[in-house]
Amino acid sequence: MAETILVVDDQTNIRRLLEEYLTEQGFRVLTAGDGQTALYMARHDPPDLVLLDIMMPKMDGYQFLRVFRQERQIPVIIITARDDETDAVLGLDLGADDYVTKPFRMRELTARVRAVLRRAREAPQKQEVLRAGGIVLDERAHMVTVDGKETALTPIEFDLLATLMRSPGRVYSRAELVDILAGSGFAGLDTTLNVHIRNLRLKVEPDPASPRYIETVFGVGYRFQKQP
Secondary structure, eight states, X not given: OOOEEEEEOSOHHHHHHHHHHHHHTTOEEEEESXXXXXXXXXXXXXXXXXXXXXXXXXXXXXXXXXXXXXXXXXXXEEEEXXXXXXHHHHHHHTTOOEEEESSOOHHHHHHHHHHHHHHHHHGGGOOOEEEETTEEEETTTTEEEETTEEXXXXXXXXXXXXXXXXXXXXXXXXXXXXXXXXXXXXXXXXXXXXXXXXXXXXXXXXXXXXOSSEEEETTXXXXXXXXX
């Protein structure tokens, strides 16, 4: 069965272009011209991934993300018309998985869509339960609890935490994490990895300013600290 992509953009020509191209690539495509309509559609016909514009009437992309992330952890890729990465960083803070900047190349966009969908598909198939300190990560159930309380992570945050927890004490360079998390054909994560680390710390660390679990190794990358 074809995977469903919800395209949310107030520009009719962009919606049509994406709908035609992604349909040719084998996806089922839904479209919406504003966040309010998109939220209604996502509730009644849940997509596998959302392509989300930021600047829209009625309900913009940020407002959509704030509500949507409280209800579902379906992957979201932001489409922004601005070169300034501030829009993208705010979107990532609100739970988006990646971003592309207009104008974009269709092949690059499709590669990112497939990479994010692949991570979302593969994560629930794993069987391992990882434990460290107060964190329990169940890969089969795709669930994380911190001190007994379930914590909602985006798909990329989940994969990032799982990667680090599998090898406590090992230092991963940023390039390694980009390669492990993104897979082939995915670009852009190297510029936003720090944002995902920061968001992950906010969700799992007792004191994000003084991390107990996810340590920065300056000039190299990150590691998950071995727990006593």
